[in-house]
Amino acid sequence: MSTVNLRIDRQGGLRGALEKLGAYLLFSARLLVAVPRSLLRPALIVAQVYNAGALSLALIMFCGLFVGMVLGLQGADLLQRFGAEEALGPAAALGLLKQLGPVVAALLFAGRAGTALTSEIGLMAATDQLSAMEMMAVDPVRRVCVPRFLGALIALPLLTAIFITIGLYGAQLVGVQLLGIDAGQFWSQMRNAVELDDIAEGMVKSLFFALAAASIAVYEGFHAQPTAEGVGRATTRTVVNSSIAVLLLNYLLTALYLH
Amino acid sequence: MRQSRSIELATGFFAALGFAAMFFMVTQITNRSPTFGDAGFRLEADFDNVGSLKEGAPVSMAGVSVGRVESIRYDQGTYKAHVVLRIQPQYNRIPDDSDAAIFTAGLLGGQYVGLQPGGSETYYKDGSHVELTQSAIVLEELISKFLFSFASKEADQKTAPPAQSPQP
Numbered sequence: 001m002s003t004v005n006l007r008i009d010r011q012g013g014l015r016g017a018l019e020k021l022g023a024y025l026l027f028s029a030r031l032l033v034a035v036p037r038s039l040l041r042p043a044l045i046v047a048q049v050y051n052a053g054a055l056s057l058a059l060i061m062f063c064g065l066f067v068g069m070v071l072g073l074q075g076a077d078l079l080q081r082f083g084a085e086e087a088l089g090p091a092a093a094l095g096l097l098k099q100l101g102p103v104v105a106a107l108l109f110a111g112r113a114g115t116a117l118t119s120e121i122g123l124m125a126a127t128d129q130l131s132a133m134e135m136m137a138v139d140p141v142r143r144v145c146v147p148r149f150l151g152a153l154i155a156l157p158l159l160t161a162i163f164i165t166i167g168l169y170g171a172q173l174v175g176v177q178l179l180g181i182d183a184g185q186f187w188s189q190m191r192n193a194v195e196l197d198d199i200a201e202g203m204v205k206s207l208f209f210a211l212a213a214a215s216i217a218v219y220e221g222f223h224a225q226p227t228a229e230g231v232g233r234a235t236t237r238t239v240v241n242s243s244i245a246v247l248l249l250n251y252l253l254t255a256l257y258l259h
Numbered sequence: 260m261r262q263s264r265s266i267e268l269a270t271g272f273f274a275a276l277g278f279a280a281m282f283f284m285v286t287q288i289t290n291r292s293p294t295f296g297d298a299g300f301r302l303e304a305d306f307d308n309v310g311s312l313k314e315g316a317p318v319s320m321a322g323v324s325v326g327r328v329e330s331i332r333y334d335q336g337t338y339k340a341h342v343v344l345r346i347q348p349q350y351n352r353i354p355d356d357s358d359a360a361i362f363t364a365g366l367l368g369g370q371y372v373g374l375q376p377g378g379s380e381t382y383y384k385d386g387s388h389v390e391l392t393q394s395a396i397v398l399e400e401l402i403s404k405f406l407f408s409f410a411s412k413e414a415d416q417k418t419a420p421p422a423q424s425p426q427p
Contacts, residue, residue, distance in 0.1 A: 050266045054273035086369050093288055158277025165280040168288070184327050185369050188315030194288045203281075 027222065028215045030141055031149050038146040048151025052113040052214075056159055059112055060105060064163035067104055068170025071095060075171070076179045085179075089186035090193030092171035097194065097202040098257075101164035103250050106209035109156050110242035114217035117148050118238040121221025122231035130222075145218045152214035153207075160206035205253050212245040299326060299348045300385035304359045304372075305339040310395025312361055312370045318344045320374045325350040328372060344372060346383075354379040358391030370395055 038045070071092050079085045121144060124130050130140040175181045217238045224234035309331055318326040326346035334341040346353070356377030363370050374389075383389075 046270055047266060049274070050270040053277075054269040057273055057276070083364075086364060097284070097288075155273075158274060158280075161277050161280035161284060165283050182317050182324060184315040184317055184324075185364070185371075188313045189369050190288060191315075192313060196285065199284050199288070 023223070024216070024219050027219045031146055031215060031218065034139070034142045034146045035150065038142055038150065041147070044143075044147035045150045045154070048148045049154050050151075051116065052109075052148070052152040053155030053159060055116075056109060056112045056155070057162070059108060060159045060163050061166050063104065063108055064101075064166035065170040067100055067163075068092065068096065068167030068172075069174045071100070071167065072171035072174030072179070076175050076181060085175075085181050086185035086189055088171070088175045088181055089188075089190030092175070093168060093190045093194050094198060096164045096167045096171070097198050098205075098254070099250070101167060102160050102202050102205040102209055103246060105160040105163040106156060106206065106213055106246045107243055109152075109159060109210075110213045110217070110239055110246065113152060113155070114213050114238045114242050115235045117152065117214070117217040118221035118224065118235045119231055121145065121148070121218060122224035122226075122234050125222065125224060126226040126228070126231060128226075141222075145222055149214045149218050152217070153210045156210035156213065157203055157206045160202065164202065201253075201257050205250065208249055208253060209246045212249055213242040216242045216245060299346050300351070300383075301329065302344040302346060302353075302359075302383055302387055302389055304342050304344065304389035304392050305334065305337055306342060306359075306361065306392050306394050307339055308394040308397060309340040309342060310361055310363075310370055310397060312342070312372070312395060316369055316371045318346065318372045318374060320350070320353070320376065325374070342372070344389075351382065353383045355381050355383050355387060356391070357383070357389065358393065359389045360393035361395035363396070 072088065075088050075091050075095075076085050079087050079091065121130075124140075124144065130144065133140045133143060172183075172186065176183045176186050220234040220238045220241070221231075224230045312328060312331060314328055314331055316328045317324040318328060326344055329343040329345040331340060331342050333339075344359070353374060354377040356379040357374050358377065360373050360375065361370055362373045377391075
């Protein structure tokens with residue numbers, strides 16, 4: 001069974017890939033069209049903000065702290081060779097705001113919340129809950145998929161902001177408290193180097209990453225083969241495809257922002 | 260009901276934390292007025308040119324940070340930059356003929372104010388004015404000075420024999 005499936009999945013090569021991409025894009029369009037009517041039931045969305053956001057909070061804070069700390073450690077070591085360790089503030093702030101914060105938070109989010117979404121929706125399909133909804137004339141896309149998509153869309157930018165703030169605290173902790181870089185220089189140079197545009201760039205990026213990661217997770221769950229194995233494989237695809245999408249988008253958005 | 264209340268609480272906490280983080284980024288990381296404690300005493304100094312000295316930069320004596328630059332503004336009366344330094348209260352024995360100069364930390368580092376102690380028996384008090392100041396070194400000025408002196412030296416040497424124009 002599994003080998004047969006594998007062959008069917010891989011069959012067609014480029015054509016199969018294009019078909020999948022098309023199916024994903026059509027499904028995303030369906031999600032977006034269903035968004036306005038789902039906004040009428042905010043309680044469903046709030047519950048998904050809890051699932052995607054509040055439950056990822058501890059992971060994001062922990063990882064943010066250590067990403068910031070290692071940035072402080074490595075950055076200070078590198079900058080000290082040029083006698084410019086005061087530049088750690090701007091280096092850490094810009095690195096976290098523009099690249100590390102949005103990207104690492106999105107990758108963690110895909111692993112923590114995206115997989116949960118996929119397996120949940122996939123399992124609903126496997127246990128015929130989605131078919132049951134259709135029987136009752138309830139659109140499963142509107143009732144199940146869109147609230148999860150919107151919840152993730154709201155949660156990731158907030159998680160990214162928390163990640164960046166904690167990361168800066170971590171960089172400050174190592175750079176200033178541990179390695180003795182002057183606190184005034186650290187903050188004043190950071191304030192002079194960082195513009196509001198840089199913060200906006202990070203938030204816009206994280207919004208795009210949220211769009212990609214959330215729609216991929218929901219798509220994979222909704223189209224998972226309704227077997228235990230199929231759900232497992234869909235969950236893997238969520239992580240792989242979201243990571244690829246996030247990293248590709250990151251390059252594109254960075255290039256766009258640099259003009 | 261109880262469970263949905265606790266979910267709402269956790270969601271609210273998460274959202275509040277997220278917005279607090281955004282607020283922190285917008286107000287604290289970007290160029291807003293930095294807040295430092297106002298312990299210690301103030302010294303005032305007028306510089307011809309402060310270069311890229313920033314508020315919050317350290318004030319150091321013998322390489323040790325003893326205070327911060329509190330404010331920098333342009334004085335229209337003297338045509339100079341009026342800099343207020345806030346010195347930590349334990350460093351209250353700075354001779355009142357000490358001079359202040361603006362240095363650069365490292366090759367790419369920020370600028371800071373260095374105080375060199377004088378020989379006076381009396382000390383600076385709150386609100387004292389530092390008379391002797393030395394401006395920041397601006398690289399372009401340094402280069403133009405060097406080129407100018409180099410050129411004038413060459414011109415001096417060439418005044419004795421008449422300038423010869425090279426023929427191709």
